[in-house]
Amino acid sequence: MKTFSQISPYQSTIRKAVHSNGIGLHTGKRINMTLSPADANMGIRFVRKDLGTITPIPAFMNRVVNTTMATTISEGKASVATTEHLLAAINGLAIDNITIEVDGPEVPIMDGSAGPFVNLLLGAGIRQQKSYRRLVKITREISFRDGDRLISINPYDGFKVTAEINFKHDTIKRQVYSIVLTPQKFIDDLCRARTFGFLEDVEKLQKNGLALGASLDNAVGMDRNGILNKEGLRFDNEFVRHKIVDIIGDMTLLGCPILGHIVAYKSGHSQHLKLMEAIAASPEAWEFVELKKNGQLSVLNKFVARTMEAGNRFLPILTPATSKRPVSAR
């Protein structure tokens, strides 16, 4: 009997609405955010509350409009940047359905990690729903190469991520880390790992009116001599752990949980999107499944769909059917 390590068969949402606010990395302005429960099969949706009555933005790969430094998604005139750390927290805690309202063009950066979002979600409480999750089970390797960057996904009975980064900078150098994801492991080993940047890059960006909110309160900052943050690092290998947070956040945009092992070498947001597109273009290399509980274990329940011929039907299959329904901002 095949078991799938601690993957919930059922969809989840949060128990109640919760609020937070913080600085936007790019605008440097304060942004208010509300996370609310959503019905089963509604998926993850962003709403730009400051734009009045508009169509929500589904957290889905075909809504990605920019992967420079952060992952930005949009629908019509509405866009939301810096989605990846919040999406990582949602995915890391195995939450499927949630509505995220923001009153500005980006998710607040908080402390540069997924930790504050995890605390917010745990504070709201997580509620299991009656509907089964539909998971993408990888059955053959799918890979994408981009110069010396390489990302692949392989069959695995769970969700595992291995990442390697390699920077010339002495503080980072080569780091490799691998994790089989469960909510508890996401909380203990990943969520507190912060984003990082080099002082000279930030100075350049800020001269061009970008990254106006970037500071040592929301990133590990480095110059030629080492780390600028007085408090130092949260983990010896905080950099590669954060890379895995980014991968988990971006891969949320596939629209359903993954049974597979992602192996990423020097990847960034752009390569993560390309991997999702490669999965969509390779229906012979995965299938949709549902799991069921057998005691404490999750086991395969049934194949929902084999997609050998589905090819260009992949996107409609994954896109939440309800994603076009407009909602009004409260």
Ligand SMILES: [Zn+2]
């Ligand atoms: Zn990040």
